[in-house]
Amino acid sequence: MKIKFILLMFALTVWTLMHGQSMRHEQSETYIGPTDPLVKEKLEQWRDLKFGIIFHWGLYSVPGIVESWQLTSEDWITPDTTRTYDEYKQWYWGLIDSFNPTDFDPEQWARVSRQAGAKYMVFTSKHHDGFCLFDSKATDFTITHSAFAGNPKEDALRWVFDAFRNEGLMIGCYFSKPDWHSPLYWWPAKATPTRHHNYNSEQYPERWAAYQDYVYEQSKELMHNYGPIDIFWLDGGWCDEPREDIRLDRIVEMAREAQPGLIVVNRACPGPYEDYQTPEQQIPDHQITTPWESCITLTHDWGWVPNPVYKSANEIIAKLAECTAKGGSLLLGVGPTPTGIIDEENCRRLAEIGAWLDANGEAIYGTTITDIYTNEDQSVWFTASKDGSTLYAIVSNPSVGTISWQGNAPRRGSKIRNLATGKALKYTVTDSTTTVTLPSSSTPIALKIVNS
Numbered sequence: 059m060k061i062k063f064i065l066l067m068f069a070l071t072v073w074t075l076m077h078g079q080s081m082r083h084e085q086s087e088t089y090i091g092p093t094d095p096l097v098k099e100k101l102e103q104w105r106d107l108k109f110g111i112i113f114h115w116g117l118y119s120v121p122g123i124v125e126s127w128q129l130t131s132e133d134w135i136t137p138d139t140t141r142t143y144d145e146y147k148q149w150y151w152g153l154i155d156s157f158n159p160t161d162f163d164p165e166q167w168a169r170v171s172r173q174a175g176a177k178y179m180v181f182t183s184k185h186h187d188g189f190c191l192f193d194s195k196a197t198d199f200t201i202t203h204s205a206f207a208g209n210p211k212e213d214a215l216r217w218v219f220d221a222f223r224n225e226g227l228m229i230g231c232y233f234s235k236p237d238w239h240s241p242l243y244w245w246p247a248k249a250t251p252t253r254h255h256n257y258n259s260e261q262y263p264e265r266w267a268a269y270q271d272y273v274y275e276q277s278k279e280l281m282h283n284y285g286p287i288d289i290f291w292l293d294g295g296w297c298d299e300p301r302e303d304i305r306l307d308r309i310v311e312m313a314r315e316a317q318p319g320l321i322v323v324n325r326a327c328p329g330p331y332e333d334y335q336t337p338e339q340q341i342p343d344h345q346i347t348t349p350w351e352s353c354i355t356l357t358h359d360w361g362w363v364p365n366p367v368y369k370s371a372n373e374i375i376a377k378l379a380e381c382t383a384k385g386g387s388l389l390l391g392v393g394p395t396p397t398g399i400i401d402e403e404n405c406r407r408l409a410e411i412g413a414w415l416d417a418n419g420e421a422i423y424g425t426t427i428t429d430i431y432t433n434e435d436q437s438v439w440f441t442a443s444k445d446g447s448t449l450y451a452i453v454s455n456p457s458v459g460t461i462s463w464q465g466n467a468p469r470r471g472s473k474i475r476n477l478a479t480g481k482a483l484k485y486t487v488t489d490s491t492t493t494v495t496l497p498s499s500s501t502p503i504a505l506k507i508v509n510s
């Protein structure tokens with residue numbers, strides 16, 4: 059009964075979460091982009107990768123509830139009415155004593171990700187709840203003080219990053235600028251009505267300055283103690299308003315000294331530190347020529363939940379093709395279990411995506427955009443080789459039999475091949491409409507058009 063109730067609450071929370079957050083899905087008119095040549099270079103490398111996986115893992119994984127958000131008292135959050143708000147917070151903070159991922163296997167995460175075809179990863183070093191998945195000396199609210207303390211892998215972040223580096227993926231460090239556990243952000247002497255810090259920083263400048271130092275110290279630990287990092291993925295966009303200024307300039311300067319070329323993603327905060335845009339759970343409506351990535355979950359949730367609702371591998375492949383055709387990347391959200399592994403069902407879907415990319419990756423990785431990037435009903439997504447000699451058409455619904463598009467017609471005498479099998483396919487071009495007869499397939503089909 060209780061479980062059912064938690065599940066219901068949780069579904070409602072997710073729904074409200076999706077509707078409560080606003081993100082930009084259009085090209086930012088104020089996109090600035092990095093000026094540092096090393097950052098520019100890394101950003102170009104990153105743009106070729108196209109597919110990454112983001113892992114949300116923390117205290118919320120233990121009961122399998124929405125990540126952090128139920129700690130806030132905002133109107134769009136469905137509260138746990140079985141206890142008072144204060145009791146709820148105490149219960150949540152107390153999860154540290156049950157966080158004990160005894161099967162923690164970051165090598166499995168990394169292997170599964172590489173086999174899925176992911177070329178970069180992002181991992182939650184600290185979500186909004188403030189729980190550190192690394193050995194921060196700036197707080198006791200860390201995995202090294204959880205029930206997992208004393209385990210050889212207690213400094214989990216190190217093991218995660220090492221495992222993914224060994225598999226050759228680019229390393230992204232998610233870090234929440236707001237911290238609801240820190241008394242310097244949510245002062246326990248006062249109520250916490252919203253996600254924002256709960257006191258007037260002009261009235262208590264020393265408290266706010268101490269928070270700025272706390273964020274700086276933790277960023278310093280992350281940037282100095284955990285080996286090479288490629289992306290600093292900063293979440294909590296509201297923590298950028300003048301009244302919540304965390305002195306990001308100081309943090310980024312330190313971070314790039316320690317990690318030359320570091321990409322900084324100050325999410326949803328247009329300005330000098332949003333090296334790329336990050337629309338969330340949605341793909342922009344149109345092609346965008348400046349760098350971006352859509353983060354989209356494999357289930358409905360960022361973290362692990364019991365009995366999740368999955369998207370199919372084909373859906374994810376179609377989204378990846380769409381992101382690529384529109385000039386962006388896909389960052390797929392996966393939640394490791396409370397015991398520390400990627401469970402079987404997630405693995406199965408990731409393996410299906412990987413099998414498709416093994417055969418069709420040429421149409422995705424390292425490609426560029428084309429002016430005509432889709433057909434009328436948006437069932438075909440076009441990409442092109444950087445030298446422009448080859449056009450790829452990814453047909454997202456494999457069961458249609460024949461497919462047509464306008465423009466992007468192959469030159470007379472050119473072949474259209476099934477990329478996965480190399481087999482030439484029958485096609486006609488009438489006026490500017492190309493119609494291709496497709497083989498039967500249970501997955502999206504990538505067509506390769508080499509103009510002769």
Ligand code: GLC
Pocket residue numbers: 079114125293294338353360
């Ligand atoms: C949103 C959510 C946050 C989640 C993130 C992942 O910002 O608030 O909980 O971690 O999206 O993209």
